[in-house]
Amino acid sequence: MSNTDWKGRVSKLYDQLAGSAVEISAIVISKDVQAALQQKQPVVALESTIISHGMPYPQNFRTALEVEEVVRSNGAVPATVAVLAGVPHVGLTEDQLHDIAKKGLKVKKTSRRDLAYVMARKLDGSTTVSATMVLAARAGIAVFVTGGVGGVHRGGENSMDISADLIELGKTPMAVVCAGIKSVLDIPRTLEFLETQGVTVASFGADEFPAFFTPHSGCQAPCRIDQPEEAAQMLHHCRSLDLQSGILIGVPIPEQHAAAGAQIEEAIQTALQETQQQNIKGSNITPYLLQRIQEITSGASLTANIQLVKNNAKVGSQIAAAFVQ
DSSP states (O other): OOHHHHHHHHHHHHHHHHHHHHHOTTSEEOHHHHHHHHTTOOEEEEOSHHHHTSSOTTHHHHHHHHHHHHHHHTTOEEEEEEEETTEEEESOOHHHHHHHHHHGGGSEEEOGGGHHHHHHTTOOEEEOHHHHHHHHHHHTOOEEEOSOBOOBBTTHHHHOOBOHHHHHHTTSOOEEEESBBOTTBOHHHHHHHHHHTTOEEEEESOSBOOBTTBSOOSOBOSEEEOSHHHHHHHHHHHHHTTOOOOEEEEOOOOGGGOOOHHHHHHHHHHHHHHHHHTTOOGGGHHHHHHHHHHHHTTTHHHHHHHHHHHHHHHHHHHHHHHHTO
16 A cells, blocks of 8 residues: 555544544543644543542642643644543643642543443542543544553452453544553463453563553564554554454553553552452542552652653654554
8 A cells, every 4th residue: 555545544534533523522622632633633632530540639630731732743633532420531731630630539430331420420530541541432532541450369369350441442443642550460370361352462662562561571572563654554554454353552661751661560469468358449549549659659650650641742743643643
């Protein structure tokens, strides 16, 4: 296929997606995001759970603004996703971001399964990876940046505790850019599950798949890419074949910002034991673990979390820009 043909097909795809987005009455799409989609400009979706449940106020608000600015400085339009008073929003104002950040844990953590309930009850909902993918895809966005994705929990072979993120990746044709699988999870089993779901998994600029706080998981990445253009081409071919599955791109946190691996691992083991002792289960596990790891490491993990999200936003924006070329 010639470069001209490829650009034409992408252009046609964005025409279709942007048109669909305008017609979705259940979702409020900000004017900036809607205009960018119509004009075939790069757009990057961002989740809101990291704001409400990932870090304390006001640091969460500052980080949300800074991440959006990273997206803009790399030539893309940020589209933070959340449910406000029962209405899904794709693209938030600064006041709306502040409201989510200040309410924090009072905002309901919203996965795909929770969307209908949160909308029916007219609640505020911060979207997880799966819910963000659902709403962003409906709006016509092709690239989504987050911190880390969920996965198979440790002991998941017995508990069957498997994140909805993995199922969503298997049925939503979107590129998800992250710092790998959260290190509190069972990374080898998560990669196996993603293979079963038909998800293309690639590491960006490394042979090893990253593990959120650290670039090193001990797991070989199924694929390696070194340039944003390669990721954009993968996304194009995934869509041209109508595979109906996503692409997971793991971007290692820069070494200078990586928390000490041994310190983090020790904190993880301690926090995991506490979840068992306190009978913490389901969607409450990850927020608890991240909070406790932050406390045990005296904030080192929070610093790493912020830096990896910004780095992901930079790479994701470059991929989005390459995709619309």
